[in-house]
Amino acid sequence: MYAFTYQRPTSLADAATAIQAEEAKLLGGGQTLLPTLKQRLARPTDLIDLGAIPELKGIREADGGLEIGAFTRHAEVAHSDLVKRVIPALASLAEGIGDRQVRNMGTMGGSIANADPSADYPSAVVALKATVTTDRRTIAGDDFFTGMFETALEPGEILKSVRYSRPDKAAYAKFRNPASRYAIVGVFVAKFGAEVRVAVTGAAGSVFRATAFETALAADFRAEALNGLSVEADGLNADIHASADYRAHLVTVMAKRAVEAAG
Amino acid sequence: MSCTVSMTVNGKTVSREVEERTLLVAFLREHLGLTGTHVGCDTSQCGACVVHVDGRSVKSCTTLAVQANGADVTTIEGLAASDGTLHPMQAAFREHHGLQCGFCTPGMVMSAVDLVRENPSPTEADIREGLEGNICRCTGYHNIVKAVKAGAEAMAGARATPVAAE
Numbered sequence: 001m002y003a004f005t006y007q008r009p010t011s012l013a014d015a016a017t018a019i020q021a022e023e024a025k026l027l028g029g030g031q032t033l034l035p036t037l038k039q040r041l042a043r044p045t046d047l048i049d050l051g052a053i054p055e056l057k058g059i060r061e062a063d064g065g066l067e068i069g070a071f072t073r074h075a076e077v078a079h080s081d082l083v084k085r086v087i088p089a090l091a092s093l094a095e096g097i098g099d100r101q102v103r104n105m106g107t108m109g110g111s112i113a114n115a116d117p118s119a120d121y122p123s124a125v126v127a128l129k130a131t132v133t134t135d136r137r138t139i140a141g142d143d144f145f146t147g148m149f150e151t152a153l154e155p156g157e158i159l160k161s162v163r164y165s166r167p168d169k170a171a172y173a174k175f176r177n178p179a180s181r182y183a184i185v186g187v188f189v190a191k192f193g194a195e196v197r198v199a200v201t202g203a204a205g206s207v208f209r210a211t212a213f214e215t216a217l218a219a220d221f222r223a224e225a226l227n228g229l230s231v232e233a234d235g236l237n238a239d240i241h242a243s244a245d246y247r248a249h250l251v252t253v254m255a256k257r258a259v260e261a262a263g
Numbered sequence: 264m265s266c267t268v269s270m271t272v273n274g275k276t277v278s279r280e281v282e283e284r285t286l287l288v289a290f291l292r293e294h295l296g297l298t299g300t301h302v303g304c305d306t307s308q309c310g311a312c313v314v315h316v317d318g319r320s321v322k323s324c325t326t327l328a329v330q331a332n333g334a335d336v337t338t339i340e341g342l343a344a345s346d347g348t349l350h351p352m353q354a355a356f357r358e359h360h361g362l363q364c365g366f367c368t369p370g371m372v373m374s375a376v377d378l379v380r381e382n383p384s385p386t387e388a389d390i391r392e393g394l395e396g397n398i399c400r401c402t403g404y405h406n407i408v409k410a411v412k413a414g415a416e417a418m419a420g421a422r423a424t425p426v427a428a429e
Contacts, residue, residue, distance in 0.1 A: 001284045001286075002284070003264055003282065003283070003284055004264070004283060004284060005264050005283065006264075006266060006283040006327070006329050008329075008332075027330075030325060030326065030327065030330065031307065031325060034286075034307075034325050034326070034327065035306060035307055035325060037284075038305070038306075047283075047327075049329075049330065051330065075319070079381075098396070099310075099395040099396025100320060100374065100377070100378070100393055100395065100396050101307075101310065101313055101320050101321050101322045101374070101396045102307070102322070102396065104319040104320060104321050105321050105322075105325070105326065179308070181395070
């Protein structure tokens, strides 16, 4: 790891000032950033630790849904009685991230801001009609993820919290890489009245909605409704773990499992 | 750049001047001489470096020492009683031969204690899932799982035994 200056601001305003330094980076739980720094793949001049900022923490009910502070660790979401009651699928998603030690450190905001194509949280942000709040504005979950490791966040903009809508039914099913436990394909299905959302992570450069699946499930919310449906393999990720064709196949399988789990 | 990092490690307050990029595992091993915490893969996969920070298991190779500033840290050296009596989980690993070469053992034990804190009577599946962040290169998982199950029972027994009036 190259040397850097470490800062631990205690207010969002101070963090917003600190991040203006050239080549400064925000530090959440560090479960992605620190391995990146250890490999010398990044060389920030300053690390701004967000761990001491009260405005970024906590889980509360909001507009019938949930508002979760960016610096909330995966384990806190997974074990929160409030999350389990209001959106149990979100608690279950958090419980499936990485391993126990990663969940004890890694934060929701870090995962979302990093926008790894195989991360779990992006699927929840899109499927649960979330609203992302930063220190500058609010961004619709649908507009937040713009590409592989790319988001609508501007340089120096700090993710503050995410507000998730409460679905009538929801579940997340993932086919995980057994070593990294990232999603090879993960599908989050959420039903809001007559509307159904199907968000797919891991399969492409960024999370996307399977709109044909949504239409079919809106008419008939059963796994069988997806029989014969699949997403186009062209353009999906292909690597040593899974070909694009296999990922396309998995999207249907995981979507069916999610529908069954949602009940 | 350097900074002062202070924390409680195994009940003792420590303070050292370190480079800001110092990892918690390096702080423990190189600055405090607590070499029971191992560096296995150094890439957050193997879990040999697991310690407790404020009661939660974390990978100390993927935590900066400054991130633990002010925290209460427990390493494998801090588990046994001051008279040397092994922690029930340590005793269970010995009893059930939950180790072969022993390199992964400190991390396994620390992870297991954290697992049982949250789930006092884990099933075999719970244990295997709870130890996903720990790799045993000898592949001695069978006895490790047995040891954790026995350790969990011993910890429950220890809690149930009334403490003699002091």
